[in-house]
Amino acid sequence: MKDHHHPHKQRKQVVNRLARIEGHIRAVKEMADGGRDCSELLIQIAAVQKALDGVAKVILKDHLEECVVSAVDHKDLDKVLKDLQSALDHYIR
């Protein structure tokens, strides 16, 4: 069977969140270039980290809902579980 491809309900939300995070990082870069205080930079970096945690959570939930259900239907559960575990290993620090 082919790779597990399926619609992700939250894909648009994930792309929008990543676009906002991209803009946020650009603003932090401009702050650093403008010589803003270290403490202000650290606060903004922490905010970006929090936003990334948020988007990762949306992706994980979407994955559980869509990929796993679809894999069970197509009897491809082993591969999906292996992929998910590998992703979690990388994501959870």
Place this chain on the structure above:
Amino acid sequence: MKDHHHPHKQRKQVVNRLARIEGHIRAVKEMADGGRDCSELLIQIAAVQKALDGVAKVILKDHLEECVVSAVDHKDLDKVLKDLQSALDHYIR
């Protein structure tokens, strides 16, 4: 006395790292838009988080080296320590 302004030795390095992170996030956004696997997106998001930890560490070290030394010279230690503590409170989760 005025706000503590002083050169940051690592400023250029910080701006360059943030520029790379901005490009990385843009690439992840395009991956999400192209419907790439959730597990691949999570791995990339974890890599961005790690890069942000790295740039935060550079900023903190720079802060300790430059701001604190400069503050001691100018007897502004209280304000600097308060700023730094507030930044750490936000940054360390």
